[in-house]
Amino acid sequence: GQQVMQIPQYQHVQEGEDFTTYCNSSTTLSNIQWYKQRPGGHPVFLIQLVKSGEVKKQKRLTFQFGEAKKNSSLHITATQTTDVGTYFCAGSAGNNRKLIWGLGTSLAVNP
Amino acid sequence: DGGITQSPKYLFRKEGQNVTLSCEQNLNHDAMYWYRQDPGQGLRLIYYSQIVNDFQKGDIAEGYSVSREKKESFPLTVTSAQKNPTAFYLCASSIVGTYNSPLHFGNGTRLTVT
Helix, strand or coil: CCCEEEECCEEEEECCCCEEEEEEECCCCCEEEEEEECCCCCEEEEEEECCCCCEEEECCEEEEECCCCCEEEEEECCCCHHHCEEEEEEEEECCEEEEEECCCEEEEEEC | CCCEEEECCEEEECCCCCEEEEEEECCCCCEEEEEEECCCCCEEEEEEEEECCEEEECCCCCCEEECCCECCECCEEECCCCCCCCEEEEEEEECCCCCCCCCEECCCEEEEEC
């Protein structure tokens, strides 16, 4: 079945360092969404990418959707302690609009 | 403020008892969802509903039941048939559009069954 793999599972960085999480799908995706879940909290929608090769930025966060629409990445420049949490990608394929979730990347930031 | 309210935040039950988790939204969203999250796991879909009086099974519906009698409400019952009910349960809602619309999540209910 359709799978979305997310790497790395964990990432520990020093404050100020950059961070990237990658999402890879076994099939071509119609769109991909990114969510952030703070410890003890609930997922919060960050962004949706729809077009091949799309790049979107939100302040220090850069989101990319691959040309083949099979992979995506989230890059955080100069991490801050407020970036701590788990970042999830979720995509859907074809006419099946059900979201398939990655297992998430947990980010820890040392002050 | 519009949002999704899940109650209670923490719930404790004895094995063999059914328990109902509440989810109410005032976002006027047509679609509502129930997800289960276990430690170190992603989100797994239990049930979803795109319109009142209609709902579909997700990937792990066994041992769960839902109803959608009102647009605003989508309660989830965890039955005694669910083998491993202890988990973090998240309710979400979205509009129904061309692409997957962003999910708005409630704060979740942590269910512990002993």
